Amino acid sequence: MEPILSVEGLTKRFNQDKSSVLAVDNISFQLFSGDCLGIVGESSCGKSTTVNLITRLKDVDSGKIILNGIDITSAKGKSLHSVYQKMQMVFQFPQDSFNPHQKLNDAIIEPLINNGMSKREAKKQLPYLLDLVGLDLSLINNKYSYELSGGQCQRVAIARAIAIKPKILICDEATSALDVISQKQIVDLLKKLQKQFNLSIILITHDLSLVRQICNRVIVMYRGKIVEENSTNEILQNPQQEYTKLLIQSTV
Numbered sequence: 527m528e529p530i531l532s533v534e535g536l537t538k539r540f541n542q543d544k545s546s547v548l549a550v551d552n553i554s555f556q557l558f559s560g561d562c563l564g565i566v567g568e569s570s571c572g573k574s575t576t577v578n579l580i581t582r583l584k585d586v587d588s589g590k591i592i593l594n595g596i597d598i599t600s601a602k603g604k605s606l607h608s609v610y611q612k613m614q615m616v617f618q619f620p621q622d623s624f625n626p627h628q629k630l631n632d633a634i635i636e637p638l639i640n641n642g643m644s645k646r647e648a649k650k651q652l653p654y655l656l657d658l659v660g661l662d663l664s665l666i667n668n669k670y671s672y673e674l675s676g677g678q679c680q681r682v683a684i685a686r687a688i689a690i691k692p693k694i695l696i697c698d699e700a701t702s703a704l705d706v707i708s709q710k711q712i713v714d715l716l717k718k719l720q721k722q723f724n725l726s727i728i729l730i731t732h733d734l735s736l737v738r739q740i741c742n743r744v745i746v747m748y749r750g751k752i753v754e755e756n757s758t759n760e761i762l763q764n765p766q767q768e769y770t771k772l773l774i775q776s777t778v
């Protein structure tokens with residue numbers, strides 16, 4: 527089976543004043559259709575930089591990113607449009623994902639309009655998209671992001687992300703700013719959507735219990751490198767690397 531996303535030798539260094547950080551150090555991995563891949567590791571190990579490179583928010587120093595068979599390593603301008611048709615992101619702080627001056631109705635359908643759908647047609651999709659994430663149109667109608675709870679807002683962010691039916695959803699600490707009940711609801715929602723649309727998910731998290739609930743594979747990062755990669759069961763029950771063992775111990 528061909529991977530939907532393949533990352534080969536990805537490297538990124540940040541230079542600041544006289545210091546320099548090798549944030550991502552020659553990492554390679556593959557994501558297959560229907561996979562939920564967890565990327566875990568302590569703060570500053572390079573998780574978010576990895577995501578920023580894959581989604582082309584940052585330029586790579588070296589390495590390759592192949593999305594659905596197409597090399598997107600240097601995708602820019604118009605070619606990014608087709609990248610974001612296939613790959614969408616959900617971020618940690620749902621309220622920050624939205625323009626506070628834009629009504630949520632408009633924010634959700636924006637990707638559809640950017641994708642060529644008329645505003646009238648896009649509006650007709652709203653109740654369906656909200657239903658997918660367990661929300662009613664009456665709740666968000668004419669509201670702004672700051673008028674919703676974090677959990678509700680994250681559902682809206684997910685509705686917007688899946689509106690154009692991406693193949694890959696990247697969740698960067700998407701539940702870590704939420705209370706425990708909302709976290710569980712978002713995890714259940716992601717599981718449901720994954721099945722429904724055969725979504726491939728990359729889940730960036732500190733939280734190994736989250737990984738246990740939803741991921742089938744896990745990558746462990748330490749100081750910019752992948753130190754271990756395996757099925758979730760193997761990583762959690764039979765970790766090979768000292769760092770992975772420490773990570774598991776520290777979160778039990």
Ligand SMILES: Nc1ncnc2c1ncn2[C@@H]1O[C@H](COP(=O)(O)OP(=O)(O)OP(=O)(O)O)[C@@H](O)[C@H]1O
Nearest residue numbers: 540541542547549568569570571572573574575576
């Ligand atoms: N724009 C930047 N300029 C300089 N250094 C950066 C930049 N972005 C990230 N870094 C550095 O790169 C390293 C990796 O950061 P990154 O945000 O990818 O880690 P992370 O694993 O996502 O951390 P966290 O879990 O705390 O979000 C860190 O040392 C960070 O300080």
